[in-house]
Amino acid sequence: MHEGQRFLATTLLQSELEGLDLIHRGKVRDVYSIPQERLPEGTPPGEYLLMVATDRLSAFDVVLPDPIPGKGEMLTQISNFWFEKTQHIIPNHLVDIKVEDVLPEGVDRWLYRDRAVVTRKLKPVAIECIARGYIIGSGWKDYEKTGRVSGIELPQGLQQAAKLEQPIFTPSTKAAVGDHDENIDFDDAVKTVGADLAEKVRDATLRIYEFARDYAAERGIILADTKFEFGTDRDGRLYVMDEMLTPDSSRYWPADEYAEGTSPPSYDKQFVRDYLETLDWDKTPPGPELPQDVIERTRAKYAEALQRLANINVD
Numbered sequence: 001m002h003e004g005q006r007f008l009a010t011t012l013l014q015s016e017l018e019g020l021d022l023i024h025r026g027k028v029r030d031v032y033s034i035p036q037e038r039l040p041e042g043t044p045p046g047e048y049l050l051m052v053a054t055d056r057l058s059a060f061d062v063v064l065p066d067p068i069p070g071k072g073e074m075l076t077q078i079s080n081f082w083f084e085k086t087q088h089i090i091p092n093h094l095v096d097i098k099v100e101d102v103l104p105e106g107v108d109r110w111l112y113r114d115r116a117v118v119t120r121k122l123k124p125v126a127i128e129c130i131a132r133g134y135i136i137g138s139g140w141k142d143y144e145k146t147g148r149v150s151g152i153e154l155p156q157g158l159q160q161a162a163k164l165e166q167p168i169f170t171p172s173t174k175a176a177v178g179d180h181d182e183n184i185d186f187d188d189a190v191k192t193v194g195a196d197l198a199e200k201v202r203d204a205t206l207r208i209y210e211f212a213r214d215y216a217a218e219r220g221i222i223l224a225d226t227k228f229e230f231g232t233d234r235d236g237r238l239y240v241m242d243e244m245l246t247p248d249s250s251r252y253w254p255a256d257e258y259a260e261g262t263s264p265p266s267y268d269k270q271f272v273r274d275y276l277e278t279l280d281w282d283k284t285p286p287g288p289e290l291p292q293d294v295i296e297r298t299r300a301k302y303a304e305a306l307q308r309l310a311n312i313n314v315d
Contacts, residue, residue: 009070122231151185
């Protein structure tokens with residue numbers, strides 16, 4: 001899908017694709033391996049995945065029972081937009097195979113067309129790769145306690161949401177579903193993935209962030225921070241994968257509502273988190289149901305991000 005196009009959103013809480021092997025069901029994405037016989041004739045040899053972004057929503061690491069209609073499609077279209085925009089910086093996991101060509105017979109193609117992608121199978125790099133241009137979230141909490149983020153000493157007296165002089169690379173552990181990632185320093189990243197790979201992902205993370213930050217700024221949006229996943233192929237070549245620069249993996253702020261010393265409003269599930277904080281809920285499964293107005297306001301934020309960043313509209 002390209003800038004200026006429109007699409008009609010669908011709703012999918014959980015995918016069920018008989019004939020494909022489900023290898024992972026995450027908070028949002030369902031990932032299937034594609035049997036060789038389902039690949040189009042002439043496909044280069046290799047292993048391929050079908051990645052489906054559902055409309056599931058998680059908050060406080062708990063998947064909630066209500067979907068956000070069209071969210072998976074919007075996340076996929078934002079990711080695809082950024083994958084295309086950043087190909088000059090680093091290759092990505094997408095391959096030129098149409099989703100409809102690998103879906104099992106009888107499956108509603110319309111339901112999966114805009115929310116699924118076919119990718120190459122990669123070996124994930126075993127750390128989360130985070131770029132921060134502003135001090136907010138877990139970075140702000142670490143700074144308040146120690147004056148540092150991921151071992152990087154920052155100037156004294158910074159306020160919440162302050163812009164940093166230079167973006168910083170702050171890796172974290174990869175936690176299992178239900179657990180929390182933990183910020184680590186670069187030395188720990190080296191111990192986890194090796195010096196060469198740690199340096200490559202640090203460089204790629206900061207280069208992509210700076211490119212996307214400048215692009216978003218031209219559209220009246222601040223990219224405060226973002227998280228990337230990387231993987232390598234059998235030859236050791238590095239790719240960016242999973243999702244990319246979406247409101248789920250990034251903090252986007254409207255530039256005209258930004259102010260230091262506050263937690264600026266963002267293009268994500270803020271409405272959901274704010275609502276859940278008003279409930280007598282211990283933040284363990286099962287999650288509570290959401291009122292319709294919270295669902296609709298959250299959906300509108302995702303749609304606004306897609307429109308402002310990629311000029312793609314949702315009906």
